[in-house]
Amino acid sequence: MKPASFHYYRARSLQEALDLLSGAAANGKLLAGGQSLIPLMNLRLARPEALIDLNSIPGLSYIRSEGNKIAIGALTRHREMEFSELLAKELPLLAEAIPQIGHPAIRNRGTLGGSLAHADPAAELPCVLTALDARMVAAGPDGERVIRAEDFFTGFYATALADHEILKEVRIPLDRHPAGWSFVEFARRHGDFALAEASVLLFADGAGDRCTSARVVIGGSVEKPVRVQDVEKLIQDEISIRTQASSLAHVLRRVEQLTETEIRSSIAGRENPDYLCHLTGVLARRALESAMERWRKA
Amino acid sequence: MKAPDLVPVSLEVNGVRFEGDVEPRKTLADFLREELGFTGVNLGCEHGVCGACSVLLDGAVVRSCILLAVQADGCKITTIEGLAREEKLHPIQQAFLDHHALQCGFCTPGMVLAAVDLLKRSPHPTEIQIREALSGNLCMCTGYVNIVRAVSAAAERIQTAEKP
Ligand SMILES: Cc1cc2nc3c(=O)[nH]c(=O)nc-3n(C[C@H](O)[C@H](O)[C@H](O)COP(=O)(O)OP(=O)(O)OC[C@H]3O[C@@H](n4cnc5c(N)ncnc54)[C@H](O)[C@@H]3O)c2cc1C
Ligand code: FES
Numbered sequence: 523m524k525p526a527s528f529h530y531y532r533a534r535s536l537q538e539a540l541d542l543l544s545g546a547a548a549n550g551k552l553l554a555g556g557q558s559l560i561p562l563m564n565l566r567l568a569r570p571e572a573l574i575d576l577n578s579i580p581g582l583s584y585i586r587s588e589g590n591k592i593a594i595g596a597l598t599r600h601r602e603m604e605f606s607e608l609l610a611k612e613l614p615l616l617a618e619a620i621p622q623i624g625h626p627a628i629r630n631r632g633t634l635g636g637s638l639a640h641a642d643p644a645a646e647l648p649c650v651l652t653a654l655d656a657r658m659v660a661a662g663p664d665g666e667r668v669i670r671a672e673d674f675f676t677g678f679y680a681t682a683l684a685d686h687e688i689l690k691e692v693r694i695p696l697d698r699h700p701a702g703w704s705f706v707e708f709a710r711r712h713g714d715f716a717l718a719e720a721s722v723l724l725f726a727d728g729a730g731d732r733c734t735s736a737r738v739v740i741g742g743s744v745e746k747p748v749r750v751q752d753v754e755k756l757i758q759d760e761i762s763i764r765t766q767a768s769s770l771a772h773v774l775r776r777v778e779q780l781t782e783t784e785i786r787s788s789i790a791g792r793e794n795p796d797y798l799c800h801l802t803g804v805l806a807r808r809a810l811e812s813a814m815e816r817w818r819k820a
Numbered sequence: 821m822k823a824p825d826l827v828p829v830s831l832e833v834n835g836v837r838f839e840g841d842v843e844p845r846k847t848l849a850d851f852l853r854e855e856l857g858f859t860g861v862n863l864g865c866e867h868g869v870c871g872a873c874s875v876l877l878d879g880a881v882v883r884s885c886i887l888l889a890v891q892a893d894g895c896k897i898t899t900i901e902g903l904a905r906e907e908k909l910h911p912i913q914q915a916f917l918d919h920h921a922l923q924c925g926f927c928t929p930g931m932v933l934a935a936v937d938l939l940k941r942s943p944h945p946t947e948i949q950i951r952e953a954l955s956g957n958l959c960m961c962t963g964y965v966n967i968v969r970a971v972s973a974a975a976e977r978i979q980t981a982e983k984p
């Protein structure tokens with residue numbers, strides 16, 4: 523239960539880390555919070571030749587409001603996001619998901635960038651940031667590029683980041699404040715990774731009573747965050763703040779069924795696919811119910 | 821592969837400064853136990869799940885089995901050995917004693933340090949907050965009822981003690 527030997531590099535700037543990644547430590551791995559990487563190394567599931575520690579790079583940890591977006595540095599710890607008033611006010615969906623990541627001791631170290639680059643299908647942040655249409659800023663030897671969340675997660679623990687790239691910042695657009703939102707997950711034990719999770723955002727028209735668009739993203743049971751667009755369309759067509767209880771119940775049932783149908787092919791190959799499909803449908807329904815409740819209360 | 825070079829570290833543990841060279845692969849837990857003798861840092865799972873190895877890193881509770889010693893360079897660490905003041909137990913330790921919140925004591929250092937982190941942020945925690953704060957610390961023998969009671973009693977005791 524100890525890591526195998528490796529060379530350790532403490533990068534003092536992003537440029538130094540990039541240089542190491544395409545030079546001396548080309549077979550190495552970046553080290554952020556270490557909350558995923560070090561357990562894998564202790565279990566010898568990962569044996570990198572070198573680690574490039576990002577923790578001493580100044581200026582990679584921040585949460586800033588920049589006009590019509592929020593920018594968060596890749597080295598920002600989950601705990602800092604959890605206690606950020608700015609996020610609680612501007613991005614309530616994100617704020618709702620963060621306390622569900624692991625336990626306080628994990629959140630004290632784990633970072634936004636590490637969680638996204640690791641791309642555990644059962645992690646909270648990939649699902650929520652896909653719902654929020656976040657943009658990932660990747661720094662590479664030839665400069666920066668911006669990747670949309672939907673293109674960033676490419677599969678099971680896989681992202682669009684190239685080997686020599688470093689995730690530097692996440693930008694979350696603020697152009698539309700949601701009328702309703704909800705993130706729900708189901709885990710076997712408190713603080714565990716989720717078996718399945720659902721993010722729902724509802725946007726309303728100017729008068730605030732018709733749902734003009736929705737974002738519904740599923741995680742956990744699928745290998746990467748999945749937008750269920752048929753469900754989004756159903757919500758947009760059928761839901762307003764005045765939807766009567768009986769027709770709402772009908773829509774909720776259809777949301778559950780449609781989610782199950784849409785994700786069934788992505789779940790194939792997992793153990794207990796019927797259970798996972800059912801669970802995911804139920805969570806999508808519950809997330810919509812709670813998003814509607816918040817909309818009504820506002 | 822050639823053995824990697826040792827890396828110099830300088831850190832403060834329980835108020836005392838330590839300097840030395842460590843192998844990069846040494847976890848903070850092993851460094852604290854083997855090099856410095858702080859065996860109150862218990863090792864259970866060694867992959868971040870049980871909480872027995874918890875320490876405070878610059879005041880925040882972290883797991884020392886999934887942190888490298890080289891990463892603690894320049895930091896202040898508190899282990900369970902650093903909580904008592906001379907012969908006087910920390911109020912959380914005293915409350916664990918008073919409320920029978922330990923049997924074998926293996927999980928206790930982690931529980932107490934997680935509670936220190938909680939009470940610093942939330943001096944008046946609800947039972948739900950206490951359970952949430954300790955959710956990552958596993959106890960195999962006492963059960964959690966008395967542990968939760970002890971933390972709640974400690975919170976009250978600290979509040980009363982701090983009143984002028
Ligand atoms: C007991 C336990 C429970 C947990 N429960 C949950 C949970 O419920 N939900 C959840 O989401 N997570 C959970 N985690 C994981 C935790 O959130 C991790 O912190 C997170 O997944 C990885 O972040 P990190 O900063 O620790 O990354 P590291 O472990 O340091 O790195 C992870 C990977 O990302 C790469 N990387 C890191 N930073 C960058 C970057 N800036 N650019 C490019 N690549 C980078 C690394 O090379 C590595 O491959 C848990 C962990 C533990 C130990
Ligand atoms: S020994 Fe570190 S968490 Fe279990």
Ligand code: FES
Binds near residue numbers: 921922925961963
């Ligand atoms: S007191 Fe024995 S494990 Fe908790």
